[in-house]
Amino acid sequence: MRVVVLGAGIVGAACARELARRGLAVTVLDRGGPAAATTAHGEGNVLVSDKGPGPELELARLSRRLWPEILAEHEAPPADAVEWDAKGGIVVATTDAGARELARFADSQRAAGITADTLDAAALAEAEPHVTRDVALAVHYPEDAQVQPSGAAAFLLGGALRAGAELRTGCEVLGAVTSGGRLTAVRTSAGTIEADAFVNATGPWSGEVAARLGAPVDVRPRRGEVLVTTPQPPLVFHKVYDADYVGAVGSGAEELQASAVVESTRAGTILLGSSRRRVGFDDRLRPEVLSVIARKALRLFPCLAGVPVMRAYGGFRPYVPDHLPVIGPDPRLPGLWHAGGHEGAGIGLSPGTALLLADLLTGRAPQIDPAPFRVDRPAVLFEGDDQ
Numbered sequence: 001m002r003v004v005v006l007g008a009g010i011v012g013a014a015c016a017r018e019l020a021r022r023g024l025a026v027t028v029l030d031r032g033g034p035a036a037a038t039t040a041h042g043e044g045n046v047l048v049s050d051k052g053p054g055p056e057l058e059l060a061r062l063s064r065r066l067w068p069e070i071l072a073e074h075e076a077p078p079a080d081a082v083e084w085d086a087k088g089g090i091v092v093a094t095t096d097a098g099a100r101e102l103a104r105f106a107d108s109q110r111a112a113g114i115t116a117d118t119l120d121a122a123a124l125a126e127a128e129p130h131v132t133r134d135v136a137l138a139v140h141y142p143e144d145a146q147v148q149p150s151g152a153a154a155f156l157l158g159g160a161l162r163a164g165a166e167l168r169t170g171c172e173v174l175g176a177v178t179s180g181g182r183l184t185a186v187r188t189s190a191g192t193i194e195a196d197a198f199v200n201a202t203g204p205w206s207g208e209v210a211a212r213l214g215a216p217v218d219v220r221p222r223r224g225e226v227l228v229t230t231p232q233p234p235l236v237f238h239k240v241y242d243a244d245y246v247g248a249v250g251s252g253a254e255e256l257q258a259s260a261v262v263e264s265t266r267a268g269t270i271l272l273g274s275s276r277r278r279v280g281f282d283d284r285l286r287p288e289v290l291s292v293i294a295r296k297a298l299r300l301f302p303c304l305a306g307v308p309v310m311r312a313y314g315g316f317r318p319y320v321p322d323h324l325p326v327i328g329p330d331p332r333l334p335g336l337w338h339a340g341g342h343e344g345a346g347i348g349l350s351p352g353t354a355l356l357l358a359d360l361l362t363g364r365a366p367q368i369d370p371a372p373f374r375v376d377r378p379a380v381l382f383e384g385d386d387q
């Protein structure tokens with residue numbers, strides 16, 4: 001069976017790896033280079049802490065289990081480039097209202113089997129000596145982890161190539177060739193490419209690419225920005241974020257949502273995220289947005305006040321109005337499959353997505369219920385605007 005994976009971001013790379021390792025003839029194509037789009041413009045959090053009970057949490061738990069298994073396979077390039085760090089996350093509420101909401105959310109997660117340990121002031125100070133003392137509630141999630149997104153995508157793509165996949169860069173998908181109502185080939189800037197199945201993994205462009213293929217899905221860009229400090233001595237030991245983050249993630253508002261997400265990287269830089277805005281593909285950095293991010297990060301870590309910011313960057317999360325990825329066959333166009341719409345969680349969720357997609361495509365029983373991610377659900381088939 002020949003499969004063409006459209007898009008060489010982390011989701012396409014993970015799908016290509018899983019499919020190639022099952023013996024399928026896989027071609028990955030991208031209009032740019034591998035991992036050059038959203039995957040290179042986010043952070044690398046692999047989180048269960050921000051997901052309430054439900055299908056996304058199940059996909060996150062599956063992915064969290066798969067990450068170490070994939071890395072333990074010791075494929076070259078070395079797994080070290082992935083910078084896997086099972087550092088755990090700490091969610092901090094700084095107001096009483098925030099503490100009540102965090103306590104309720106953590107209870108619901110515990111009931112679903114997630115480890116969520118309340119930290120008293122002494123335990124928090126020991127875990128994060130530099131975090132604000134002005135804390136109403138702190139919860140530790142030991143299952144949260146972190147990767148370096150481009151390194152992780154390169155690792156997964158390397159696994160695909162070693163299993164026989166082919167990579168074609170500079171190859172833009174322009175349209176569909178159909179026969180008897182089935183997708184049999186894609187027209188690209190580098191010619192027509194035939195296959196038995198096509199996996200749309202074009203991230204925030206999934207809506208546009210699906211429309212070009214004649215089967216639109218409602219995946220839209222949701223802008224996010226991050227500040228990067230100069231390398232620092234160890235100051236931040238977990239992934240630490242403000243309890244409002246969960247509300248910002250779950251909101252579909254167009255206007256700016258920002259909440260502090262602070263984490264150190266192996267290089268010593270500290271990433272300060274992040275914003276959420278729906279502004280189409282407008283990629284201008286806005287000083288006022290960066291100021292809000294900095295202010296919120298300082299509220300969590302006052303010690304960062306004198307720390308220089310080295311750079312800022314932003315990307316476009318692939319947003320679906322019901323906040324669930326789209327994974328599975330497109331019933332309107334046999335031959336077309338989707339693996340996209342992961343919004344702010346596509347790095348963490350890529351291994352589980354690839355496993356689910358490959359199980360469905362090769363007729364194996366999936367390890368989690370695929371129904372909530374199906375393509376023909378109302379939130380996905382609405383033909384939205386470009387916002």
Ligand SMILES: Cc1cc2nc3c(=O)[nH]c(=O)nc-3n(C[C@H](O)[C@H](O)[C@H](O)COP(=O)(O)OP(=O)(O)OC[C@H]3O[C@@H](n4cnc5c(N)ncnc54)[C@H](O)[C@@H]3O)c2cc1C
Pocket residue numbers: 006007008009010011012029030031032033034035036037038039040041042043044045046171172173174201202203204205209223224225226273274275314315316317318339340341342343344345346347348349
């Ligand atoms: C600020 C920010 C912070 C984030 N933080 C996190 C985080 O901490 N943890 C996490 O899990 N996720 C995070 N994310 C989200 C994560 O980055 C995305 O969910 C993920 O990268 C999506 O990967 P993808 O492979 O679907 O898309 P992409 O990486 O965008 O890949 C899609 C590919 O498709 C290609 N393409 C597009 N159109 C065409 C076409 N017509 N023809 C051929 N190729 C095409 C593009 O060139 C691109 O390479 C963050 C995102 C942002 C913006």
